[in-house]
């Protein structure tokens with residue numbers, strides 16, 4: 045949501061796709077997500093730039109291992125810096141640019157453990173068992189939010205270019221240093237579902253604690 049609010053053209057693209065596929069009445073259903081490639085691409089680029097577990101979970105080498113000319117000694121603690129991998133310009137041109145359309149739309153690359161440049165859930169035996177659920181739910185929630193509501197920044201307080209995108213990782217997970225503030229207003233046909241937001245736009249605070 046923060047990356048979309050920072051780039052109104054991308055927010056509009058997500059909304060237009062949802063409107064085209066789902067129409068203007070009713071709520072998005074979980075099965076609709078397969079018809080909505082843009083939110084899926086947005087989630088991929090978000091997990092590249094802002095992986096929730098930036099160093100994954102520490103593991104330990106059971107034996108000495110030779111890897112790419114290095115020896116990883118037995119009992120060494122292994123941290124995989126997926127945050128840095130997502131910002132490596134030898135893998136991702138212009139890495140700090142959030143660009144779901146250029147990087148992921150109509151591309152095969154995925155985070156399911158086969159493309160090692162994008163492994164926010166890890167890969168292999170200890171890959172996150174919640175991946176299928178997270179993959180569907182995050183894209184579905186995002187698609188529902190942009191389909192059901194108009195979103196904007198509290199104009200008096202900030203402009204897209206002034207948004208503070210700094211991050212904090214006090215523990216194993218990474219989140220925004222400051223909560224995201226946004227104003228929403230219901231936009232789809234069935235106003236009874238969104239009575240409060242239809243009559244008066246509300247500010248919502250996305251907290252990651």
Ligand code: HEM
Nearest residue numbers: 096097100101102164165166170171172173174175177178
């Ligand atoms: C965007 C959402 C999520 C991300 C990015 C994520 C990422 C991760 C990562 C990086 C690991 C550690 C893998 C390792 O380094 O060993 C992990 C482990 C785990 N995740 Fe997730 N996860 C997400 C959502 C979920 C959900 C929704 C569930 C459960 C419903 C879940 C359940 C677990 C469990 C149980 C483990 C521990 C597996 C083990 O002991 O090997 N995760 N996840």
